[in-house]
Amino acid sequence: MRADFLPATFFTGATGFLGQFVLRDLLVRGHRIVALVRGSLSDATVRLRNLLLPIGVDINEYIEQGQLRLVDGALPDSLPEGDLGPIDSVINCAASIQLFSNGNGDPFKTNVAGTQAMIDWVERRGIRRIFAVSTAYTCGWNSGVIREEFHHPEPKFQTDYERSKWIAECLLQEWSARSGNVLTVFRPSFLIGDSKSGYTTQFGGFYQFARLVSVLKQQFSHNGNGDRTYIPLRIPGRPEDRQNIVPVDYVARMIAEVVLRPEFQGRIYHLTNPEPPTNDLMKRCYEDYFGLHGGYFADPDEVVGKCSKAESLLWDRYELITPRVVHTPHFDVRNAREVAAAIGLEFPVLDKQRIFTMFDYAAAHRWGRGTDGFHG
């Protein structure tokens, strides 16, 4: 059968960090995609091609074969209304990852109004399967074990972004309660680069912090203090606590597998790190990679707002990390583990070598200066 006769999946957010990897993984598995892109089609085609070439796919080949079609539009107001051929599912990966409202309508416009527009669109077309990319942090400040379930009552949130994604999940949950509708929700934690190459197009959070450590090293190293610069400073947090970061290729592969296998659909998946690096491991990574020592863990209440010069560089300019230093929920991954076991996918554990691969890639790309940052 020709590719353009197979039902396709309508895909939003293909030009995003996660979307590129999911699109790649679905295309190479022969899945047919109609991708929504913003801006003129010719510009978006060039942009998407340039994004996917470094991760091993030339989209022009798939466009020529009829396996990939790009359509222009945007959430929430301009979804395509014409004939797109048979479409049997939607992957909504587009989102505004702006953390706080600033008068431009986002993150609520894209994430809440956009999700509602997507739901109305599938209803008009009689589509019964939605794959929604959410975030692990729809749990807000909830602590302890976070299950792969909807969170009710409404948690307290750290950012507007988290709240917007939680409201979007509520809209989708309501849609999924109607007979015949199948909703799958993917909840990644903080995405970092490809586990093998370190490749990333997003340099927020994890990378911003590593860059600050490199600045710290530069500012405090001087002739005579050797390869390992001694910089005494307090690190807010406990050595055994963990920050949940997850490589983008793992998350994308899991999403693609679930999209391709109906038996795994209709659930919520925590696409999080089952064994996140401890603060202590991260400290050792920074010390060994950048060549410094002298940091020690301390109670966040004693550090934040009462910083020495060296501490200020890390903690003042990085206020967005501090809530996560004291909030380290444990994400239950039962559903995700079942899929990983069925497909024989081992989680790429973030050991020192993999973390160094991330640093190497980011350092070679100037820590993404000139691109936007994100920690959420």
Ligand SMILES: NC(=O)c1ccc[n+]([C@@H]2O[C@H](COP(=O)([O-])OP(=O)(O)OC[C@H]3O[C@@H](n4cnc5c(N)ncnc54)[C@H](OP(=O)(O)O)[C@@H]3O)[C@@H](O)[C@H]2O)c1
């Ligand atoms: N990055 C993370 O650490 C992380 C963690 C947890 C969950 N997530 C979730 O994962 C998904 C992908 O995130 P990401 O990090 O890949 O984000 P990203 O790199 O910022 O990409 C966002 C994508 O959404 C598109 N988009 C944004 N607003 C849109 C609108 N109004 N209409 C249509 N398209 C729009 C963007 O298109 P343009 O290219 O045209 O801007 C881009 O393709 C999101 O749902 C996000 O909430 C991300």
